[in-house]
Amino acid sequence: MEKQSKHWEDVRDLFRNWREENCRQSEDVVDLWKEVLANHFGKLGDEGWLVLEQVFIAALDCHSMEIANFCLSKLNQEFPDSMRVKRLKAMKYEALERYEDALDILDLIIKKDETNAASRKRKVTIYKSQGMIIEAIKELTDYLRIFMADQEAWMELSDLYISQQEWNKAAFCVEELMLHSPFNHLYLQRYAEIKYTQGGYENLEIARSYYAQAAKLNPNNVRALYGLLLTSVHMASNSKCPSQKKKESIKLSEWATNQLSQLQSSNDSKLFSSQILEGMGNLQIGNDSKN
Amino acid sequence: MASSCELSKLAYSKIILHAFKYPHTSVNGVLLANEGSSNHSVKYVDAIPLFHHNLGLAPMLEVALMQIDSYCRTAGLVIAGYYHASEALAEMSPDIVSQRICEKIAEYFPNACLVLINNRQLAKQMTHTSLSVVQYCDGGKWKVKDKENFKILPNNDSALDSVSNLLSKKLYKKLVDFDDHFDDISQDWLNVTLKSMID
Secondary structure: OOHHHOOHHHHHHHHHHHHHHOOOOHHHHHHHHHHOHHHHHHHHOOHHHHHHHHHHHHHHHOOOHHHHHHHHHHHHHHOOOOHHHHHHHHHHHHHOOOHHHHHHHHHHHHHHOOOOHHHHHHHHHHHHHOOOHHHHHHHHHHHHHHOOOOHHHHHHHHHHHHHOOOHHHHHHHHHHHHHHOOOOHHHHHHHHHHHHHHOOHHHHHHHHHHHHHHHHHOOOOHHHHHHHHHHHHHHHOOOOOOHHHHHHHHHHHHHHHHHHHHHHHOOOOOOOHHHHHHOOOOOOOOOHHHO | OOOEEEEOHHHHHHHHHHHHHOOOOOEEEEEEEEOOOOOOEEEEEEEEEOOOOOOOOHHHHHHHHHHHHHHHHHHOEEEEEEEEEOOOOOOOOOOHHHHHHHHHHHHHOOOOEEEEEOHHHOOOOOOOOOEEEEEEEOOOEEEEOOHHHEEEOOOHHHHHHHHHHHHHOOHHHHOOOHHHHHHOOOOOOOOHHHHHHHO
16 A cells, blocks of 8 residues: 555655665565556656666566566667677576576677676576576686676675585685675674584684674674574583683673673563573584584 | 374465565475374474575574474474475475484484475465475485375365465565574564464
8 A cells, every 4th residue: 555655756766775785675676666667667767777677677586577578678679789688688588497598698698798797697597596506606616717806706606505515615705705895794604604514613613703703893693693602602511622712602602692682672572592501402403523 | 104294274374475485595494293293193283484595504593493492392392394495496305404404303303294395386376285295214214295194274275275365465574584583683483473364
């Protein structure tokens, strides 16, 4: 009901926001386009082409092929020789699972323009969609040899390695990200998660220090706080841990518990952190080499 | 060896809603049964959605399972199964992460079931249950459960109607999984308000 009373300018601004933040709100984009913006397309000016591209991709996501075809034909009319529009056509084939046709178009684009990063990345997603993770990894590593500063690509590669349980390689990708942005608490937290999953006492220690740094940079990062609590308690109960580090770990776990309590006190959800300390030993999923 | 496996309307609805909320990533969650359930006939009464990012990482999984375990002890339930929807449309076999998690669950609840969502059968108007079930047997083997031994309560058709109704109201937007909870700790992973809308 809210959407129907939205003014087209508000929707336009909302779409602009979503484009800038790279949000994946496909269902909302398609709905708002149908209800509001489609009727005011003429008023958008040059921004209209960006909106068409955005709606096209959202429509593919929702498999609304009619809307997707409408957007693509309008874009094709206006920009008949554009590589960018050709890439969108390849995405349409991807959505229709016509992967060979999609790859043909992308290879053509790359042949004409070797610096076209986006087309290379689409090839990775085509492999990924078909479950061909090894090929996707190879394509992405080749891409990163050329486009080394692409943080999104390093993150994607890290995710692919995690799905293959290649912890060292996944960690390496996150190390590249941390070099780019050493104060990004999310990268630090992700690194800690990989190290923890890898298992072993040394990795546990590394995980604890990265969780601690992440929590220091952002004390509201719930995963970092829980991670700090988890790693500290495991270290404190581990026979390999020297007594100095044990005391340190206990202090850290207390700090993390306090932070979590403070965050939870503002709502009435159940607080399980004290029970977490009790039940600590029971449910270890990671490698048995942890102890 | 459990001969039959039933899924309550609540558990089934939550599984489907979770898959619909995050159609572009893999999702997973655990299934809960009443404490003291026999191995001959397991009835899953609830499902707790876990994650939609990096399902293979251990720390948050351990934290989530500990919290669910605590909840189970207060509610007379036990973690007895696991569900998973793959990221890729066509993927139909359980990946290594799902297997390992379900094996762990089977240590505490023998013959735990691993429920896989068949992505291709999902639709806004559900006509198939869109689930396939494998069961963990002693010796580390996975046995596929036939359709006769697996049903949704009260019966498949009314469950499908009920879920289609929920989907048309877009109630999947209200579902909270553990990833949502860790992003915003005020969100309720027990989905208490959603439960009343489903019943």
